[in-house]
Amino acid sequence: MAAAQRGDGASYVCLLRDVTPLLRRVAQRRWPSAGADHIEDVVQDTLLTLHAVRHTYTPGRPFEPWLMGILRHRLADSVRRSVRRSSREFAVANLEETFSDVPANMEEEWLPDRDALHKAIAGLSPAQRRAVELLKLKEMSLKEAAAETGMSITALKVATHRALKSLRAVLGRDG
Amino acid sequence: MNTEKLIEELGRNARPVRPLAMPGRRLLGWLAVSMIAVASLVMMMGLRADLATKLGEASFTVQQIASLATTIAAAIAAFAASVPGEPRWKLWLPAAPLAVWIASLGHQCWQEWVRFGVGGMEFRPDFICIPAIAMIGIVPAGAMVAMVRRGAPFHPRLTIILGTLAAGALANFGLRLFHASDAALMVLVWQFGSVALFTALAGLQGRRLLPRPI
Numbered sequence: 001m002a003a004a005q006r007g008d009g010a011s012y013v014c015l016l017r018d019v020t021p022l023l024r025r026v027a028q029r030r031w032p033s034a035g036a037d038h039i040e041d042v043v044q045d046t047l048l049t050l051h052a053v054r055h056t057y058t059p060g061r062p063f064e065p066w067l068m069g070i071l072r073h074r075l076a077d078s079v080r081r082s083v084r085r086s087s088r089e090f091a092v093a094n095l096e097e098t099f100s101d102v103p104a105n106m107e108e109e110w111l112p113d114r115d116a117l118h119k120a121i122a123g124l125s126p127a128q129r130r131a132v133e134l135l136k137l138k139e140m141s142l143k144e145a146a147a148e149t150g151m152s153i154t155a156l157k158v159a160t161h162r163a164l165k166s167l168r169a170v171l172g173r174d175g
Numbered sequence: 176m177n178t179e180k181l182i183e184e185l186g187r188n189a190r191p192v193r194p195l196a197m198p199g200r201r202l203l204g205w206l207a208v209s210m211i212a213v214a215s216l217v218m219m220m221g222l223r224a225d226l227a228t229k230l231g232e233a234s235f236t237v238q239q240i241a242s243l244a245t246t247i248a249a250a251i252a253a254f255a256a257s258v259p260g261e262p263r264w265k266l267w268l269p270a271a272p273l274a275v276w277i278a279s280l281g282h283q284c285w286q287e288w289v290r291f292g293v294g295g296m297e298f299r300p301d302f303i304c305i306p307a308i309a310m311i312g313i314v315p316a317g318a319m320v321a322m323v324r325r326g327a328p329f330h331p332r333l334t335i336i337l338g339t340l341a342a343g344a345l346a347n348f349g350l351r352l353f354h355a356s357d358a359a360l361m362v363l364v365w366q367f368g369s370v371a372l373f374t375a376l377a378g379l380q381g382r383r384l385l386p387r388p389i
Contacts, residue, residue: 054192055194058196
């Protein structure tokens with residue numbers, strides 16, 4: 001370490017290679033639930049900090065307490081970060097759709113003329129017409145409709161929304 | 176980034192650095208600078224006329240010794256807090272002399288209350304103590320901040336609190352050598368209170384005064 005402080009790069013690299021397995025072992029022991037990638041992050045943070053504060057080591061004094069002091073601080077930072085992150089996140093199941101397939105919010109007392117409805121649907125753009133036919137008339141799920149049309153789920157949602165807006169306007173409903 | 180690549184990169188950037196001095200030398204250096212500054216101010220203000228008499232009073236002597244001991248202990252703790260791996264017991268060093276100091280002030284208050292009653296205890300505004308403590312303590316405080324910044328303060332707030340306590344206690348020691356105001360409540364509120372105030376304010380600014388090492 002004293003040689004590293006004098007600028008001896010080769011000695012410095014030897015020292016860092018020697019301490020890395022020790023840092024890994026101690027970090028794993030103090031944070032047993034951490035994965036290998038977290039432990040490696042702690043090790044690298046410690047090496048970077050050691051580099052930044054290498055002038056605080058007093059030659060002639062024990063090296064290991066100084067090194068472990070740095071590791072302790074970096075480990076505490078990592079654990080704190082990990083706890084903060086996990087308190088804001090939770091594991092999500094593999095959801096196929098981003099919203100439930102609930103029919104459009106049409107007021108129940110309003111029942112349009114069947115012919116007028118079909119005429120209005122025929123007047124929509126091809127993408128919007130297809131979206132309404134599959135999702136509202138055939139009551140397919142978004143995933144099924146996406147597979148049928150080759151459109152993305154987002155595109156289907158947008159097309160459906162625009163189609164319903166147009167239908168309301170055409171059939172005499174306020175937007 | 177791969178750890179081995181990081182090590183090689185750090186090795187390429189291994190420029191020579193000037194190591195920190197041994198802890199004892201750092202303490203002596205800070206004390207030398209601070210004592211000279213405080214002594215100069217005290218001489219400028221002139222020693223109080225009754226100093227010889229006061230030194231014969233137990234409460235005055237105990238409080239002066241306790242504040243000086245707090246200075247030294249808090250300085251040791253502040254320097255220890257700015258070096259990784261220093262034993263944690265060093266951070267607790269100022270607790271004992273500080274407790275003695277507070278206990279002595281409390282004892283003096285109690286004695287005066289017993290002798291004169293609450294109505295007879297002297298208490299009046301003495302705001303001059305606040306800028307006086309600041310003026311006497313500015314050089315010790317500045318030297319302390321400069322020295323701990325050279326270290327690695329992983330707990331900036333704690334480090335600055337300890338450092339400010341050291342400077343404030345020394346300033347109080349100096350103040351009592353020329354400021355003849357010894358009524359118990361006056362000393363507790365205006366003099367010790369100023370030290371406590373500056374220590375608390377510095378603690379709030381800890382992260383700004385001492386940025387954490389990466």
